[in-house]
Amino acid sequence: MKVLLLCPKAFETMEFSVFIDVFGWARDDYQCDIRVETCGFRKVVTSTFGVPVTMDILIDEVCAKDYDALAIPGGFEEYGFYEEAYHEKTSALIQSFHSMRKPIATVCVAAFALAKSGVLKGRRATTYHLKGGYKQKELEQFGVDVVNEPVVKDGNLITSYCPQTAPFVAFALLEMLTSAEKMNLVKGAMGY
Known part of the structure; x- marks a missing residue:
């Protein structure tokens, strides 16, 4: 299996790295055949706090059918x-994964990429909840049923409300992608 980790310019490094770690533990210690492939608009994407990260693939080279999740x-x-x-390339990629009912997981304000693509309309989701919930109010404007919970799952979509939720x-x-049993083994081994 392969997970595509899409990294828009100014992504948060902590929110990116948890996918590498969790799936790395699952693969190396628990025989889950899942690889993570990073993707950006350019070969080197600079994160929010100025850390450059080299991508495996460019967004123009991605074919959603080659991946199991985004x-x-x-x-x-x-x-x-x-x-x-x-x-528009991000929206098209999200719509492609969604049309195939593949899991799409976002952390914090990445829910806005889903909302902009149209896949969150009428769905339950969340986003950044602090500072008076101003980002959640913005998300509602996209026709989203905003839920003030740390992690919200609605069908194939996963959203969350702040950086602290990234591992979850x-x-x-x-x-x-695997099972509750496998996930709990990895979660326990990582101290969660």
């Missing part, structure tokens, strides 16, 4: 996150 970390607006999170999103995606 994961997207959130990022900071002031560093330009929404420029690529809202890009990765665990939820692992469970969707």
